[in-house]
Amino acid sequence: MQGSLRWRIILIIFVLGLGLIYALPSVPGIKKSALTKILPDNEINLGLDLKGGIHLTLGVDVQKAIENSLAQMGQDIRSEAREESILVLRPRVVQGGKLEFVLLKSDQQEALEDMLEQKFSQLKIVSREPLEQGKVRYVLGMTPKYKEHLTKLTIDQAIKTIRNRIDQFGVAEPDIRKQEGNRIQVQLPGLDDPQRAIKVIGKTAHLEFKLVDDEADIKKALKGILPPGRELAFIYKKLPDGSTSKQPIVLRKEAVLTGEYITDANTAFDSYGQPYVSLSFNKRGSRIFERVTGENVKKRLAIVLDGKVYSAPVIQEKISGGRASITGRFTTEEAHDLAIVLRAGSLPAPVHVMEERSVGPSLGQESIEKGIFSALIGGAVVLVFMVVYYGFAGIVADIALLFNILLIMAGLAGFGATLTLPGIAGIILTIGMAVDANVLIFERIREELRRGLSPRAAIDEGFGRATLTILDANVTTIIAAIILYQFGTGPIRGFAVTLTLGILASMFTAIFVSRVIFDLWLTRRKAGTALSI
Amino acid sequence: MGLQIIRPDTDIDFIGLRKWAFLLSGLLILVGVLSLIVKGGPKYGIDFAGGVIVQVKFDQSVDVKELKQALKEASLPSLVVQRFGDKEDNEYLLRTSADKFSPEKIRSLVEENLKKNLPGKKFEIQRLEMVGPKVGADLRSKALEALFYAVLLIAIYISGRFEQRWMTAGVMAAGLALGVYVLKLLTMPMSVLIVAAMLITLGLCWYLKLNYALGAVLALIHDVFITVGIFSLLDKEFDLTIVAALLTIVGYSLNDTIIVFDRIRENLRAKISPSLARTINVSINQTLSRTILTSGTTLIVVVCLFLFGGGVIHDFAFALLVGVLVGTYSSIYVASPILLGFKPKVEEEA
Numbered sequence: 001m002q003g004s005l006r007w008r009i010i011l012i013i014f015v016l017g018l019g020l021i022y023a024l025p026s027v028p029g030i031k032k033s034a035l036t037k038i039l040p041d042n043e044i045n046l047g048l049d050l051k052g053g054i055h056l057t058l059g060v061d062v063q064k065a066i067e068n069s070l071a072q073m074g075q076d077i078r079s080e081a082r083e084e085s086i087l088v089l090r091p092r093v094v095q096g097g098k099l100e101f102v103l104l105k106s107d108q109q110e111a112l113e114d115m116l117e118q119k120f121s122q123l124k125i126v127s128r129e130p131l132e133q134g135k136v137r138y139v140l141g142m143t144p145k146y147k148e149h150l151t152k153l154t155i156d157q158a159i160k161t162i163r164n165r166i167d168q169f170g171v172a173e174p175d176i177r178k179q180e181g182n183r184i185q186v187q188l189p190g191l192d193d194p195q196r197a198i199k200v201i202g203k204t205a206h207l208e209f210k211l212v213d214d215e216a217d218i219k220k221a222l223k224g225i226l227p228p229g230r231e232l233a234f235i236y237k238k239l240p241d242g243s244t245s246k247q248p249i250v251l252r253k254e255a256v257l258t259g260e261y262i263t264d265a266n267t268a269f270d271s272y273g274q275p276y277v278s279l280s281f282n283k284r285g286s287r288i289f290e291r292v293t294g295e296n297v298k299k300r301l302a303i304v305l306d307g308k309v310y311s312a313p314v315i316q317e318k319i320s321g322g323r324a325s326i327t328g329r330f331t332t333e334e335a336h337d338l339a340i341v342l343r344a345g346s347l348p349a350p351v352h353v354m355e356e357r358s359v360g361p362s363l364g365q366e367s368i369e370k371g372i373f374s375a376l377i378g379g380a381v382v383l384v385f386m387v388v389y390y391g392f393a394g395i396v397a398d399i400a401l402l403f404n405i406l407l408i409m410a411g412l413a414g415f416g417a418t419l420t421l422p423g424i425a426g427i428i429l430t431i432g433m434a435v436d437a438n439v440l441i442f443e444r445i446r447e448e449l450r451r452g453l454s455p456r457a458a459i460d461e462g463f464g465r466a467t468l469t470i471l472d473a474n475v476t477t478i479i480a481a482i483i484l485y486q487f488g489t490g491p492i493r494g495f496a497v498t499l500t501l502g503i504l505a506s507m508f509t510a511i512f513v514s515r516v517i518f519d520l521w522l523t524r525r526k527a528g529t530a531l532s533i
Numbered sequence: 534m535g536l537q538i539i540r541p542d543t544d545i546d547f548i549g550l551r552k553w554a555f556l557l558s559g560l561l562i563l564v565g566v567l568s569l570i571v572k573g574g575p576k577y578g579i580d581f582a583g584g585v586i587v588q589v590k591f592d593q594s595v596d597v598k599e600l601k602q603a604l605k606e607a608s609l610p611s612l613v614v615q616r617f618g619d620k621e622d623n624e625y626l627l628r629t630s631a632d633k634f635s636p637e638k639i640r641s642l643v644e645e646n647l648k649k650n651l652p653g654k655k656f657e658i659q660r661l662e663m664v665g666p667k668v669g670a671d672l673r674s675k676a677l678e679a680l681f682y683a684v685l686l687i688a689i690y691i692s693g694r695f696e697q698r699w700m701t702a703g704v705m706a707a708g709l710a711l712g713v714y715v716l717k718l719l720t721m722p723m724s725v726l727i728v729a730a731m732l733i734t735l736g737l738c739w740y741l742k743l744n745y746a747l748g749a750v751l752a753l754i755h756d757v758f759i760t761v762g763i764f765s766l767l768d769k770e771f772d773l774t775i776v777a778a779l780l781t782i783v784g785y786s787l788n789d790t791i792i793v794f795d796r797i798r799e800n801l802r803a804k805i806s807p808s809l810a811r812t813i814n815v816s817i818n819q820t821l822s823r824t825i826l827t828s829g830t831t832l833i834v835v836v837c838l839f840l841f842g843g844g845v846i847h848d849f850a851f852a853l854l855v856g857v858l859v860g861t862y863s864s865i866y867v868a869s870p871i872l873l874g875f876k877p878k879v880e881e882e883a
Contacts, residue, residue, distance in 0.1 A: 049845070057668055181671070198637055354665040356636050363588065363659035363845075370843035377841060378834030385830065389536045422774055425846055428838050429781065429853065432831030433788075436823075439830075440792065443823045450541055469795045472694055473788040479686045480784035484777060487679035489672075492777045499781070 005523070008516045015508070016403070022410035042413045046189075047420030047494050050368050052361030053189035054197060057354045058162070060182045063097065065154040065349035066147065068208075070099045071254030072288070073120060077101070079291060080119055086112050092229045093254050094139070098126060103136040112138075122146035151182065157260070157348045159184055162201055183354065190361065198356070206350050207259030207342065209292070209324075212300035212312050216250035229253050233302070235309040249309060251302050256292045258348075261285025265342035267335045268325070275335035276327040277342065286322025294318035305338070306350070371424035379405075379431050386435060390442055392532035396517045397438040400509040404434045407505035408498060417501075420494030430502030436473075437510030441466040442533055455531040459518050467511055474503050539822040547817045547865055548810045548873060554866035558755060565762015575765055578772030579662060581676070583669035585631045585639055588660035589647070591623040595654060600625055603650035607642040609634070618844025624659070636663040674723040676776040681727050683783055684753055685709060688734060688746040691791070695745040695798060702746070705737040744875040749790045752868035756786045756859045763855050774849045782856030785831070789824060789864035796820050797872065809876065813869050821865075828861040 026044040048055050074091030078101070081088040086108045091101035103112055109128070116123060123146075126139040142150070159176055162184065166174045175187040188197055213230055221232045231253050234246040264280040281289055293301070293315050302312040303326050311327045330338065383401065386394035408427055412419055445462030453461065477499070484496035521531075569575060579586050601614045609629040617626040629639060640661055647656055664672070685706065692702035712733045716726055731754060738747035757779055764771065796816040806812045835857060839850035 057665075059665075059667070353636070353663070355668045356661070356663040358661045360657060360659040362590075362657065367843055367845060370841060371846070374837040374841035375834075378837035381833050381837070382830045385833070389826070421845055422777055422849065425838055425842065425849060425853075428834050428842075429831070432834040433785070433827070435830050436788070436827040439823050439826045443820075443826075447541070447819070465799075469792055472795060473791045475694075476687050476690060476787040476791060477784035479690060480683050480780045480787075483679050483683045483686070484780050487675050487682075488773070488777065492773055495777050495781075499784075 005516065005519050008512070009520075012513055012516060015407075019403070019406045019410040022414040023406050026409060026413050040414075042416060044409065044413045045416060045418040046364070046368075047418045047423065047491055048187060048189055048357070048364075049359055049421045049491050050364045050419065050424075051189050052359050052364040053187065055355070055357040056186040056188075056198070056201065057179070057356075058158075058184045058186060058201075058351045059354045060155055060158050060184060060347075061350045061352070062151050062154050062182045064206075066097050066142065066150060067093045068255055068258050068349070069150055070097065070142070071256075072258075073123065074099050074101065074254070075256060075288070075292070077116070077120060080115060081112065084111065084115060086115065088112070090229075097141065099123070099140040101138055101140075102131065103138060104134075106130065106134040106136050109136060116140075154348045155182060155184065158351060161347050162186060162351075165201055166197075184351075198353070206306055206347055207262070208255035208304045209257040209289075210251040210253075210255050210302045210304055211292075211296060212302050213250045213252055214300060218248050218250065221250050222248055226250065233304065233307070233309045235302075235312060249302065249312060251304070251309070255304070256301075257281075257285065257288050259342065260348050261288070262342055265339040267332070267339045270327070274327070275330050275332045276325050277330075277335050277339050278323060278325045279342065281322040281324070283322075286320070289322060289324060290318060290320045367421050368424070371421060371428070375424065375428045375431065378428055382431060382435060386438075390533055392521070393438075393442050393445075396514045397435055397442070397510075399517065400438060400506075400514045401431065401434050403509045403513055404502065404505045405431070407509070408501045411501040411505065412498065415497075417497045418494050419498070420491035422491045422495035423498040426495045426498035427502065430499065430506065433477075434502065434506040434510065437466075437470045437506055438514060440470055441510070441514070445531070445533055449531065449533070455525075455529075456522055458531070459515075459522065463511065463515050463518075470507065470511065474507060477503055537822070538825055543818050543821060544814070545818060545821075546814060548814050548870060551866065551870040551873075554870070558759075558863075558867060562755070562758050562762065565758060565765060568762060568765040572765060575761060575771050576768060577669075577673070578770035578775075579628070579664045579669070580772040581669050581673040583631060583664050583666035585629050585636055585661070585663045587627040587629075587639065587643055587658060588617060589625050589627065589643070590657050590659050591625070592655040594620075594623050595625070595651065597625070599651070600647075604643065604646050606650070607646045609639065609642065618847065622844070624844060631663050631665065636661055639663075672773060676773065677723050677727045679776065680757070680779060680783070681730055683780055684731065684750055685734060687753070687783070687787055688738060688743070688750050691746040691749050691794075692738075692743040695794060696743065698741075698743065701741050701743060705734070705741055705743065708737050709733050739875070742875070744872060745794055747875060748868040748871040749787060749794070751871055752790050752860075752863040753783050753786055755863050755867050756782055756856060759859045760852060760855050764852065769848055769851070772848075774846075775852050778849050778852035778856065781853060782860055785857060786860030786863060789828075789860055790868040792823065793817055793820050793864050793869055794872070797869070810873055813873055817865055817869060824861060824865070828857060831857050 021039060022042060025039050025042065070093045071091075074093065078088050078091055087104035089102040089104060091099060094100045103109065113125070116125070122142060123140045124143050126141045128139075129137045131137055155178055159178060163174070163176050166176070166186075166188070173189055175185075175189075177185050179185050186201060213227070216227055216230055217225075220226075221230070226232060229252060230250050233249050233251050235249055237245050237247065261281045261284055262279050263282045263285075266278050267275055268278045269275055297315050297317060300312045300314050303310045305326075313327070326338070379401075383398045386397045386401075388394065390397060405427065408430065411417070412423075441462050444466045445458045448458035448461045449455070481496045481500045481503070484499075485493050488496060597614050597616060601612070604612060604614070604627070609627070610633050611628075611630050613628040615626050615628075617624040627643065634642065640658060643658065647654075689699075689702040689706055692705070693699040709730060713726065713730050716729055721729065734750060735747065735754075738744070738750060760779060760782060761771075764775070793816060796819055797813055800806075800812050800816050800819075805815060832854070835850055835853045838846060839854055842850055
C-alpha cells in the first residue's frame with residue numbers, strides 16, 4: 001500500500017509537470033518571460049471564430065475542366081487523323097461531357113478506331129451511328145478511370161494555384177485542404193481585410209482562347225438563336241470617359257487553348273504606350289497554339305478571361321515560339337494584376353465561393369472574454385458549492401477539477417488542437433460534468449458509511465463500485481464526441497476535441513488523483529477521525 | 534458528514550408516477566410536433582438553409598427600424614434585421630439571401646448605405662457568413678446522419694455492456710444497415726430516412742429484446758424531440774452549433790440513464806426485492822442524490838454560459854439548458870419505466 005502510494009504520487013507529479021509545461025505557454029504574459037527558453041512552443045491554437053479570419057469553401061467546376069479537356073482532345077483527334085489521311089469533321093463537346101464528331105468515309109472506321117485505341121486510350125467509344133452517304137457519327141466519352149484522374153488533377157492544380165496566390169498575398173498560416181465533392185476549404189486566420197483576400201483567391205483567372213465565328217448572324221444571336229456549338233459573348237471596352245461599352249460577338253463554344261499551359265505572364269507596352277500582358281506557353285501549349293493559329297489564319301481568336309472577352313485580334317500568321325499577348329485597353333495596374341494572377345497560375349476550372357465565413361478580430365476577442373468570464377463565474381460557483389456540500393471531500397473534488405482544466409489546456413496545446421468558441425463552451429460544460437465522477441464516488445462512499453463501514457472500507461467500496469459506472473457513462477459521451485468530430489466542421493470539431501479531452505482528463509483526475517488524496521488522508525489520519533464527506 | 538439535499542431514506546414512488554410522466558412527455562412531444570407541422574418543419578439557420586448573415590456592431594444604440602430604413606436603398610433580398618446578444622452591445626444581425634449578390638457585394642452595400650444614411654454613428658462589420666444552398670443541404674444531411682449514427686452506436690454499446698450481447702447488437706446493426714440500404718434504393722429524402730432508421734432501431738431492439746438499449750434510445754429520442762419542439766415553439770433557429778448541442782444532450786442524457794441502469798442491474802443481481810418495480814424504484818432513489826447534484830452543477834455552468842457567454846453562444850447554451858433538464862427527467866421517468874414494461878434480460882436469467 002505505502003509503496004504503491006509513493007509511485008502513484010510520483011505519477012501524478014509527473015502528469016502535473018507535463019500539464020504545466022504544455023499549458024503555460026498559452027497563458028498570456030508567460031510567452032514573453034524568461035521561461036520561454038525551457039517551455040515548448042506549442043500554444044493553444046485559436047480557431048477562426050476566436051482569432052478572426054476567413055473560412056472559405058470553394059467549389060471547383062470539374063465538369064468545365066472535363067469539357068475543356070474533351071474539346072482539346074477533339075482538336076488533337078482531328079489533326080492526328082489528318083496525318084493518317086482519315087477525314088474527321090467537326091469534333092465538338094456535347095451535353096453530358098461527351099465528344100462527338102463525324103467520320104466522312106465508313107471504310108476508314110477500322111483505321112480510325114485503331115488510331116483512337118493507340119493514341120487516345122483515355123477515351124472510349126460510346127456509340128457509332130451510320131449517317132447518309134457513308135458517314136459515321138461517333139460519340140466518345142472519357143473512361144471512368146481517366147475522368148477520375150482528371151478530376152483529381154484539376155483539384156490538385158486548383159489547390160496549388162490558390163496556395164500560390166495566397167503566398168503572394170502574404171498570410172501567416174493559411175490552411176488549404178481538399179474536401180469531398182470537389183471542394184476546397186481555405187482558412188486564413190487573423191486577416192484584417194477579408195475583401196481583398198477573397199478578391200485575389202476568388203478571381204478565377206480562367207483563361208481561354210476561343211475562335212470567333214464571324215459568319216454567324218449577330219442580330220439573331222442577340223435574340224438567342226445560335227448555330228449549334230456557338231455562344232454569345234461580349235467584348236468589354238473601356239471608353240475614355242470611364243464607362244464601358246459592350247460589343248456582342250459569337251464564339252465557338254469550345255476553347256482551343258486554356259490558361260493551364262501558361263508558364264509566365266508579364267506586363268509590357270506596345271509602340272503606342274498601351275499596356276498589354278504577354279504570355280509564354282509551355283511546350284505542349286506552344287504546339288497547340290502553333291497549330292491553332294496555323295489552321296485559322298485571317299480568323300479572329302478571342303481571349304476570354306473568366307467568361308469576359310478581353311480582345312479578339314485577327315490571326316495574321318501562324319504563331320510559333322509559344323508567345324501570345326492579351327491586349328484590351330487596360331490601365332497599367334489592371335494589366336499588372338492580370339499578369340500576377342496569370343503567373344500565380346490560372347485555375348484549371350472556374351471556382352466559386354460556396355461558403356464564406358469571416359469574423360473580425362474584435363468579435364473574436366469579445367467571444368474569448370465572454371467565454372472566459374462565464375467559465376470563471378460558473379467554475380467558481382461549482383468550486384464553492386462542492387466545498388460547502390462535501391467539506392474535505394469537496395476540496396478533493398475541487399483539486400481534481402482544477403487539475404482537469406489544466407490537463408484540457410495542456411492537451412489542446414500539446415496535440416495542436418484548435419480552441420473554438422464552442423470549444424470554450426465544451427470546457428465550461430466539462431466543468432459541470434467533471435464533478436460528476438467525484439459526486440458518484442462520494443455519494444457511494446456516503447452510502448457505505450451509512451451502512452456502518454469504516455472510512456477506509458467505505459472509500460474502497462465507493463471508488464471500486466463507482467469506477468465502472470463512470471466508465472460506462474463516459475464511453476457513451478465519447479461516442480457522441482467522436483461522431484461530432486467525424487461529421488462536424490471547424491468549430492464543431494473543436495467542441496468534440498475539448499469534450500473528449502475533458503472526459504479523459506476527468507477520468508484520470510476524479511478516479512485516480514482523488515483516490516490518491518484520500519489514501520494520503522487515510523495514512524495520515526489519527527485513529528477514529530471521521531471522514532468529512 | 535457534509536450537507537444533504539436528498540435524505541438517505543428518501544423513497545419517492547417514481548414508478549407509480551409513470552402514467553403522469555408519460556402523459557406529460559406525450560403532451561410535450563405532441564405540442565412540439567404540432568408546432569413543427571404548423572410551421573412546416575424546423576426553422577433552419579443559414580448553416581442549413583443557406584443565405585448570408587452580417588453582424589454589425591455600432592458604438593451607440595440604433596433602432597432596428599432605423600437600421601432597416603437605412604438599408605432600404607441597398608434592396609437586399611428578403612432582408613431581416615434583428616438585435617443580437619446583449620442590449621448594451623449594440624450588435625445587430627442582418628440576414629439576406631445569397632441569390633442576388635455575392636457576399637462581398639453585400640458587405641460593400643451594407644457599408645456604403647450605413648455610412649450614408651446613419652452619419653455620425655460608427656460601426657464595424659464583425660462577422661459575415663455566407664452559406665450556399667448546396668453546402669447548406671449537405672450540412673443538413675450530415676447533421677442528421679451524425680445524430681443517427683450516435684444513437685446507433687450507443688444502442689450497440691449499451692446492449693453489449695449491459696446484456697453481454699455484442700453479437701445480437703451486431704445483428705441489429707446489420708439489420709439496420711440493410712434496412713437503410715433498401716430505403717436508400719427507394720430514394721427517400723434524408724429526413725424520412727432518419728425517422729425510418731430510428732423506427733427500425735427501436736423495432737429491432739424490441740424484437741431482439743435489447744431492452745436496456747430500447748429504454749435508453751427511447752429516452753434519447755424523447756429528449757431530442759422535446760428540445761427540437763421547444764426550439765420550434767420559440768422560433769429559434771437550427772444551425773450547426775445546435776446540432777452539436779443536441780449531440781451533447783444525447784451524451785449527457787445517456788450518461789444519466791446509464792447510471793440509473795447500472796444501479797438497477799446491481800440491485801437485480803443482489804436480489805434486493807422480488808418485485809422489479811420496487812427494485813427500479815429503490816435504484817432511482819439511491820442515485821437521486823447524485824442525479825440532482827450533477828444536474829445542478831452542470832446547470833450552474835450552463836446558466837452562466839447562457840447569461841454571460843455572448844450572443845454567438847446564446848442559443849447553444851439554451852439548447853443545453855433545456856437538454857440537461859429534459860435529460861435528467863427522462864432518465865428517471867422515461868428510460869426506467871420502459872425497462873419495467875419490457876423487463877430486463879438479466880432478470881430472466883436470474
